[in-house]
Amino acid sequence: MRIALLGSGPVSRSLALGFVRTGNEVVLGSRDPSSGSARAWLDAVGEQGLAMDLRSAASSADVVVFAVPGRALPEVVELLAPETLAGATIIDPTNPVVISDDGVTNAFGADDSAAEFLQRAFPSAHVVKAFNQIPAAEMGSPPPETRTPLRICGDDTTAKETVAALARRLGWQVRDLGPLSRARTLENAAVDWIRNQRANT
Numbered sequence: 230m231r232i233a234l235l236g237s238g239p240v241s242r243s244l245a246l247g248f249v250r251t252g253n254e255v256v257l258g259s260r261d262p263s264s265g266s267a268r269a270w271l272d273a274v275g276e277q278g279l280a281m282d283l284r285s286a287a288s289s290a291d292v293v294v295f296a297v298p299g300r301a302l303p304e305v306v307e308l309l310a311p312e313t314l315a316g317a318t319i320i321d322p323t324n325p326v327v328i329s330d331d332g333v334t335n336a337f338g339a340d341d342s343a344a345e346f347l348q349r350a351f352p353s354a355h356v357v358k359a360f361n362q363i364p365a366a367e368m369g370s371p372p373p374e375t376r377t378p379l380r381i382c383g384d385d386t387t388a389k390e391t392v393a394a395l396a397r398r399l400g401w402q403v404r405d406l407g408p409l410s411r412a413r414t415l416e417n418a419a420v421d422w423i424r425n426q427r428a429n430t
């Protein structure tokens with residue numbers, strides 16, 4: 230399967246390495262495919278990785294991972310035409326964290342989520358929330374047997390089966406929480422966790 234990872238940060242690198250290890254083709258979509266960060270991604274992934282602009286990467290893949298800051302999703306969506314992702318499965322690992330003088334807040338509030346925002350932006354794609362509660366370094370590696378299952382949610386059964394199969398090949402057990410609106414719970418829990426971590430440091 231060909232998987233595009235948008236964004237060249239730690240989440241993108243970890244998942245790309247895992248997806249290559251489990252027999253997939255990966256492509257990086259970056260705002261600047263010649264940046265130091267994109268080059269570091271290519272160095273980590275090796276000769277099986279390719280880097281291109283966001284739109285080319287997204288339109289070339291069956292599965293597209295939005296490995297970008299959750300608060301930056303509106304900017305990323307602006308750079309992608311809606312038809313670019315028609316029929317694609319979108320994996321959304323984002324946490325829409327905003328850190329300001331008001332503390333740690335959720336960019337989409339309590340009654341919405343980054344995942345639902347993406348689904349509205351790309352109505353003919355199928356968004357699955359996944360991986361947002363896992364540290365980047367652990368995402369692409371087989372987890373210990375005691376690890377809590379990976380929780381996913383989404384409105385399209387086939388897309389959820391695709392994501393669950395990819396995650397199981399990485400070594401994860403998977404628990405389906407139901408519809409995409411459950412992303413609110415997953416995202417708020419992660420934002421709360423980040424808020425508590427910052428309060429305790």
Ligand SMILES: NC(=O)c1ccc[n+]([C@@H]2O[C@H](COP(=O)([O-])OP(=O)(O)OC[C@H]3O[C@@H](n4cnc5c(N)ncnc54)[C@H](OP(=O)(O)O)[C@@H]3O)[C@@H](O)[C@H]2O)c1
Pocket residue numbers: 235236237238239240241258259260261264266267295296297298299300301304305322323324325326360361362363364365366
């Ligand atoms: N790090 C973790 O442990 C972790 C764990 C769970 C979930 N998450 C979530 O997963 C997502 C990715 O995490 P990350 O740590 O890899 O993020 P990051 O390092 O902050 O950013 C990832 C990439 O997004 C692109 N990017 C940054 N700002 C952007 C903007 N304004 N517009 C468009 N693209 C932008 C950049 O790639 P290019 O310059 O190549 O475009 C950047 O390398 C985030 O939503 C995060 O909350 C992270």
